Amino acid sequence: MLIEAENICRSYQNGDTRIEAVKNCSFTIREGEFLAITGPSGSGKSTLMSILGLLERPTSGAFRVSGQNTEGMAADTRAGLRNRTFGFVFQSYNLLPRLTAQENVELPMTYAGVRAAKRRERARDLLQKVGLENRRAHFPNQLSGGEQQRIAIARALANSPRLILADEPTGALDSEKGLQILGLFHELNQAGSTIAVITHDEDVACHTGRILRMKDGRIKSDELVLSPQSRADAQKVARFVRHPGHGSADLPPRRPQ
Ligand code: ADP
Numbered sequence: 397m398l399i400e401a402e403n404i405c406r407s408y409q410n411g412d413t414r415i416e417a418v419k420n421c422s423f424t425i426r427e428g429e430f431l432a433i434t435g436p437s438g439s440g441k442s443t444l445m446s447i448l449g450l451l452e453r454p455t456s457g458a459f460r461v462s463g464q465n466t467e468g469m470a471a472d473t474r475a476g477l478r479n480r481t482f483g484f485v486f487q488s489y490n491l492l493p494r495l496t497a498q499e500n501v502e503l504p505m506t507y508a509g510v511r512a513a514k515r516r517e518r519a520r521d522l523l524q525k526v527g528l529e530n531r532r533a534h535f536p537n538q539l540s541g542g543e544q545q546r547i548a549i550a551r552a553l554a555n556s557p558r559l560i561l562a563d564e565p566t567g568a569l570d571s572e573k574g575l576q577i578l579g580l581f582h583e584l585n586q587a588g589s590t591i592a593v594i595t596h597d598e599d600v601a602c603h604t605g606r607i608l609r610m611k612d613g614r615i616k617s618d619e620l621v622l623s624p625q626s627r628a629d630a631q632k633v634a635r636f637v638r639h640p641g642h643g644s645a646d647l648p649p650r651r652p653q
Contacts, residue, residue: 397424397425397426397460397463398424398425398426398427398461398462398558398559398590399423399424399425399448399460399461399559400424400458400459400460400463401421401422401423401424401447401448401454401457401458401459401460402422402457402458402459403420403421403422403456403457403458404418404420404421404422404447404454404456404457404458404459405418405419405420405421405454405455405456405457406418406440406443406444406447406452406454406455407455416613417440417443417613418440418443418444418447418454418613419440419612419613419614420457420614421440421444421457421610421613421614421615422457422615423608423615423618425559425590425592426590427558427590428585428588428590429590429591429592429605429606430581430582430585430590430591430593430604430605430606431591431592431593431604431605431606431607431608432592432593432594432595432600432601432603432604432606432607432608433445433592433593433594433595433608433610434594434595434596434597434598434600434601434607434608434609434610435596435609435610435611435616436596436611437596439610439611439612439613440610440612440613440614441594441595441596441610442563442594443613444594444610445561445563445592445594447459448559448561448592449478449482449484449561450466450474450475450477450478450481450482451478453466453467461477461481462477462481462558464477479507479508479555480555480557480558481557481558481559482557482558482559482560482561483551483552483553483554483555483557483559483560483561484552484560484561484562484563485545485548485549485552485560485561485562485563485565486548486562486563486564486565487563487564487565487567487568488568489536489541489544489545489547489548489568490548491536491544491547491548491551492536493535493536493537494535495535496532496533496534496535497523497528497531497532497533497534497535497536497539497547497550498516498519498520498523498532498533500536500547500548500551501519501522501523501547501550501551501554502515502516502519502554503551503554504551504554504555505518505519505554505555508555518554519532519550519554520532522550522551522553522554523547523550525550525553525584526546526547526549526550526580527546527580528543528546528547528550531543531547540573541568541569541573542569542573542576542577545565545566545568545569545573545577546577546580549562549565549577549580549581549584553584553589558590559590559591559592560581560584560589560590560591560592561592561594562581562591562592562593562594563594564594564595564596564597565577565581565593565595566578566595566597566600567595567597574600575603578600578603581593581603581604582603585605591604601621602621604621605620605621606618606619606620606621607619607621629648632646632647632648633647633648
């Protein structure tokens, strides 16, 4: 299992008041999933994401990444596990303004000690994957918001992370550009990437395969999202159940037992 959280809690002390940002959350994330963590502002999403990405420690509870218990882990071991496991995407892209698109994508590989020729080739491949092979030499301020987010996604993929953590990745984009980013995530997921999107926007969450809803620091529900085809099939079956004999020709084929 990629991620296992058992009864994790995270509280903050603010003067005399103690804020319980995350309360008794338990969930797992499997390799290959595309999920959303959603909920209103203040529900604990960002705190949960920081714990997920090993940026913060839970105050209590067990948190395992790739089977490794992270409790009491030394800071450098934690940092190593974080770099090997996660690719981060942020609402504000966080690209370095003085580096070209190509150089921004190469940066995590530079930190990881990848040779220059290999770095260059992989960055080129990744930029092609996100549809921006013709923007390699552009600087961030010469690119649209949607393009900058694509560069940030290519950068997040650079060291082949096991999980992409995207915090409000469409928050700064208009709805069409936002949909394009969700489409790109969908393609990457189909090609094998595991992706968790953190969003307050229910419409964004609906584009993933699973929605984990938070409220007041707790996980309120954890549901699979039906694909449009499965939803249409389910509606046909429901119609047939209500009116047997009508519309049976439309029923989806039965799955072999
Ligand atoms: P969301 O991302 O859903 O908006 P957050 O995880 O940011 O929710 O916040 C959950 C709660 O924890 C909020 O009440 C917030 O004010 C509080 N909180 C988050 N981070 C801190 C912090 N560093 N210090 C004190 N309180 C915090």
